[in-house]
Amino acid sequence: MAVLSAIFRLAGGALLANKLRSGLTFTGIVFGVTSVMTIMSFLEGAIGAIEKAFESMGPSTFMVSKMMSAFSEEEFLEKIRRKPIDLRTADVIEQDCQLCDKISPRLFDQARISYGDQSLRRIMVMGAAANFIDIVDMEVAQGRFHSSEDDLYRRNVVFIGDLIRETFFEGVDPLGKQIRIGPKKYTVIGVAKKRGTLFGESQDDYAVIPLSAHTRQFGVPHRRGTFLTIKAVSVEQLEEAMDEVRLILRTYRKVPPSEPDDFDMETAESILERLNQFTLMFRMVSVGISGISLVIGGIVVMNIMMVSVTERTREIGIRKSVGAKQRHILLQFLFESIMLTLSGGALGVGLGFVIAKILASQADVDIDPSALAISAGLIVSTGIGLIFGIYPAMKAARLDPIKALGYE
């Protein structure tokens, strides 16, 4: 142990004695690790933000529609031709599905919303059954969501997202006020809790009205069809419930046994999984490209260590003549390269995180330091010191003491 700590101190001393050289190597590693960490932290933050957006969908809930997602043009073109899911489907599933707890059909349209002389264009207007609020984790900030009575009597009531409240009713109580959706008047009965932005897009620019009011205003669901949000009786029976619904839907939609489903079923988890798969290549490539700078940093380390070994040949000879073993010399040079890359790596991890945080804040994503990214950064930079330092260190360790002593 006394030997190790002494050699460790020797390595540190050698680095300090060669400030310019150590500084250059250190900088190379800092750049490399910073670029990788920036990309990694940013990507991780972005994925995390998307995951968070899906959290409102509970773990026992799944969604059915003719198209939930499309990650390629072919997929999109195939799915867009499918027969829309009609409103009656919800009743059919309600009747036949044993493992379904709640079924909530929804319809979507875009419309202009106005209040007085202010207006917002292209706002998503969702027609939903009253039980939607029970299935999805949508929090009410003020007032209430519509009831099944509102739906039954086709009342013109609206539950608004926070962006609409902010635009029309800043400093004013919105409840009871009348807004227009398209030409029709609706009474505001509730405001949703603010969800904030994701990648610069507001997530609060929507309005929810009773399903019956929606069909009256926007007509029978067209191409897009109905979205069904279904809650299984328990998390454990989610898959069984999905199988049940699949069977009911195939029968109802008369899909021949040889054909694949003509509808999509997704849980929050499966959507995220597909998103992860879809972005995997992109993420790997971007980390890979930034990784090149790490390799360059490693080559800088190796280059500098080679120069250092050559310059210090006599020193190595002296050490060997007084009894330094190969492993002592090897360790001294390895400690030097690892100290450089690890300290450069630590600074790079910090800098990378700060840069990623600044970048992400431009896209309204907040990122937290991730233990995975930090430990990966430190392990990788240590590894670089080891991998690119081992060859020069071995070269030093294997020097013939006689030749090394005679070296000028």
Added chain:
Amino acid sequence: MPLIETDNLWKTYAMGSERIHALRSVSMAIEKGEYVAIMGPSGSGKSTLMNLIGCLDTPTKGEYWLNDKRVREMNDNELANIRNREIGFVFQVFNLLPRASALHNVELPLIYNGTPKGEREKMARMALERVELGDRMSHKPSELSGGQRQRVAVARALVNSPSLILADEPTGNLDSKTSEEIMKLFDHLHREGNTIITVTHEATVARHAKRVLSILDGRIASDEAIPEEQRNGVH
């Protein structure tokens, strides 16, 4: 049992297709406490012999025992161990670490045998005091005179209490006055009971020893004791 014993020692180098015999069948013995000079012109093989005796190299053929240890078949690590424990080197060009203080230079051998820091420093101080450099411990080699540098090197050779002090042209880079100073230091160390071998081509240096081995063309040409009245430095 002598401290050093060689039997039919050969060292052969391959230079292209030619084979160069730097040492040819060297057999000799040196007892503990002896003061021996190895003399010979350049190219005689005396440096090769010194490298073998100093365990910096292994012979091509023949046997070498140092302090009862058979050196011939030792690996790198074992040779390093022997150099660390049994041998103290003093070189012509001092071979001190230029950036390290005198104290750190003297500590060096102790680092590699795991002596704890505190003890290391204590031993190095004592060794520096023995060569009368107690007031120069924190000086770097560049801040010391040639003679002082060589005394630091002697202190480094002594610090581990080796069984053998091996000096290669220890005065080759010093003026005659300083040379005399260093040689007196060796005489003193000899009187204290240390075994000393100096490799030199200077007769004045060799005459400090009690016995001279002359090497010529890789062989021992003569092995003579120096009569007391011809010796330098005893008067």
